[in-house]
Amino acid sequence: MRRAYEHLFKAFGPQHWWPGETREEIIVGAVLTQNTAWKNVEKAIANLKRARAIDFHRIAAMTPSELAELIRPAGYFNVKARRLQSVCRFFVERCGGNLDTLRSIETGALREELLAVHGVGRETADSILLYALDRPVFVIDAYTLRIGARRGWFPEGTTYEAARSFFERSLGASSAQGGGASSPQALVALYNEYHALLVRAGNRHCKPRPRCEACPLRPAGPCGTDA
DNA sequence: TGCCAGGCCGGGT
């Protein structure tokens, strides 16, 4: 578990996640990447940037078809236009678009609020919490579930919440030295990097990477030098 | 050519 992290980090190095310049961009990207290749999301974000629309107020005020046209490359554009607007309206109403205001809200409560927003499921909520709001929440996704099950960390068919509590229990209980409890900031950094590495390891469409024969987490598919 | 990508919702059993 912990060793797998060390191994992945040695093989791949820091992933510098989330790929986005601002917290608003991260949140927008979290919605756009739902069941969609990141490559396509990049095009949509480029369109939004060109329109100076990486902005909660701007997106909230757009017409649905106007927004849908900008995010077309990300797929599901009609669905996502609606979801994006509901998310942006949430942040506008909740904190006037100023995310710093949310600092005083407890993580669990904030998670519930996010889950109540249309278009925000567990993974999207947790991605926002971890990558945009610096909360110590471990993000689960399809890769994480596949890799974890194959490694025997938890059984096949494990639910999202069960997998999340597995990672948070396993990593949160001890620090890197194996000693006492970690600081929240340290957990945020660890969860951030670990999830990014799992996606990198599990993604068949990832860029070529250094050969690593011993890596137990390599996907079966063609990828880089592993094909 | 076909399959799939960093899900989520709504309706059905």
Added chain:
DNA sequence: ACCCGGCATGGC
């Protein structure tokens, strides 16, 4: 509490 169909573009 699960299970399923729908949503859509672009890359390999």
